[in-house]
Amino acid sequence: MRIVVLGAGESGSGAAVLAKVKGFEVFVSDMSAIKDKYKELLAKYDISWEENQHTKELILNADEVIKSPGIPNTAPIIRELEELGTPIISEIEFAGRYTNATMVCITGSNGKTTTTSLIYHIFQSAGLNVGLAGNIGRSLALQVAEENHDYYVIELSSFQLDNMYNFRANIAVLMNITPDHLDRYDHNMQNYVDAKFRITQNQTPEDAFIFWNDDPIIKRELDKHGIQAHLYPFAAMKEQGAIAYVEDNEVVINEPIAFNMEQEKLALTGTHNLYNSLAAGLSANLAGITKEDIRKALSDFKGVEHRLEKVARVRGIEFINDSKATNVNSCWYALQSMPTKTVLIVGGTDKGNDYTEIADLVREKCRGLVFLGVDNSKLHTFFDSFGLPIVDVKSMKDAVAEAYKMAEKGDTVLLSPCCASFDLFKNYEDRGNQFKEYVRKL
Template sequence: MDTKQKRIVILGAGESGAGAAVLAQVKGLDTFVSDQGTIKDKYKALLNQYGIDWEEGGHTEEKILNADEVVKSPGIPCDTPLMLKLKAQGTPVISEIEFAGRYTDAKMICVTGSNGKTTTTSLIYHIFKSAGMNVGLAGNIGQSLALQVATKHYDYYVIELSSFQLDNMYKFRANIAVLMNITPDHLDRYNHCMQNYVDAKFRITQNQTPDDAFIFWNDDPVIRRELARHGLKAHLYPFAAVKEEGVIAYVEDEHVKIDQPIAFNMEQEELALTGTHNLYNSLAAGISANVAGIRKECIRQALSDFKGVPHRLEYVASVRGIRFVNDSKATNVNSCWYALQSMKTPVVLILGGKDKGNDYHEIEDLVRQKCRALVFLGLHNEKLHAFFDPMGLPTAEVQTGMEDAVEAAYRLAEKGDTVLLSPCCASFDLFKSYEDRGDQFKESVRKL
């Protein structure tokens, strides 16, 4: 078939879908976009600007089932009736990242993991940018990779990848792959089978060659167990908090040290980000930059002046001696564990939302040790009550929204405490996104 006549259908017209549509159109493909919901005005304007045919509020099956290939939004589950029809007739379904990767020869630095993805991705991008590299930021943050490939030219892309994006990636190759950790998350999308989720994360290493790098946290028991199963060809760069056999990056004598490929060290107290979880983020970012050949002075400077990521342990304000911290990006239990672990004061914890098959045992000890009180914020808080009520802590039940949750937490807190929004859950029961949830938290705190 002449590629000019190849029909590409894009399902979902958010950031990734609209970007994929522009790239398909620019490359001369017969392009159609279909969204079950309402397309945001900015994406409609983009599609119209490029003369792309689109529909919203439902899928016209005859316009979709005749596709040569479908680019699927990561948010669409694989078991919807339309997806099952496409599968039954053998239509290839790929992700926007897979599609974009065909049209660029830029080097790809890809980051995944249950926690730390956004901070590590942003930190790597900051180091590359500070060093004067021609670099784009894509994936779960920034502009879609496809839109950048269609409209710009970069030598490097730093890409945050979710398991959903990795699910539909087949030939895409990460020159540098970073795997932060693997803890239970999104199990509702993986038939409540942890191994399915683990396999999705390890897809970041597929297609890697001996010229490529695989950077990972050496102390993660799941990653350690899986290494042998995946026949990895890339050069391995394991990191850990302290020096141990096999690791190439660690802390020793209060210095961050990276042994390969080029010896690097800096004082740990110079790192802009504090806490154990951020040490891992800094090590992974430092190795990535080191592997890419960025000068030591540039890495050191960028690791010391990075400003952090919104909604990730973000200090908001202090009101009458009570600190408020926005960790809305903590959409799973392990993220909340890291947040609680970093707290130095008694905590009033706001948690709840759309449960993804969570197991709260992981934070049980930290809640007992650190929490003065709990605020359950969600439409369905029964599971939270069942797990946490037996601890005997004061609790507040809020189903109405963020302002009431912040006021309840404020009433329960004492001078010197921290009110921590670290929800353990997705935001979609009461909010548009974790960003919306965090923004409402900050706004509500400022109204106190």
């Protein structure tokens, strides 16, 4: 059987190794250059590859194709494979065939990286044999090929879920659903919502579905998807149906084992992080981790890089790196948590954004705006009428300098871009690292 892997990044190269280990004929093709570390990995397992092209004769003869999540379904080679009826799956789907580990899977428009990292931290602190995979961590397929974990904590994007069919999450977590990536979903919100709910497919009554009880979209959609799993809703306050919530400054989890801890002991602060902590606490509780271990890990977690990350205080001005905020709702949470007047650095590759959601917070909290992008026209159309100082820049160096000029002592400069980073940066990590670099040079 011939397996072709499209895309040779973390997920693609890992999938290729697992396919090779399982005895398949494997070929890897990437339209871009392949990083040296992945070439070395492919060479180690004697896997043939090509870069900067897709040679049709070597791809269209596949029995099955494993597609990297970054490749859209509209790509010409994908369309041709679909016409041939070739099965196209994700790396996670493929890896799931070869492990009996307990799968803890997290998705949502916002908060999934922090929640995934926090769940992994709790499991690891409790001494469980656990792997971190998906959108963060190492390739799940590579871990299945080279290691043998009892648990995997997996962050899943909608793109990964799109090509998952038989994979089963034992514990599925859906943090929230707000508009994101609509450019990949024909600008149809329902397509994106359906992708997120794929995390519940194949779940049985023995499995768990953890979700935010107050999310209007999740509430509306719950009955549509025929969910078999046991439901574990969480909310900020005790309310109808919520299993986990805060009452009298105590975090309370009622099922499956009663749990409580003082809210002020949580390492992560802010409303959005309360949701992350509740979802993580529930996941750990369901996995049978002791109350003591859960309390300890929820109180000593260090947070996630590029997510409301404090960088430095320069002459009384606080600089915060929230480069991971690649959609409007992420920026809303960031602005909501700002205790001071804020200079907001925003912009990048627009994914079909509607900025209405942050309009009131921008009016209330922002001293000024710095637009960092190749094309800022949509930002100007929306924000110019607010009467705030606005500066356009094309580099992070200029963004930091202009924001610093605009801020007053006691203010915060917040990089929370609402947008993808690909117009001026390699990725959101590159964007966040450049922000930190130039802040430290002030």
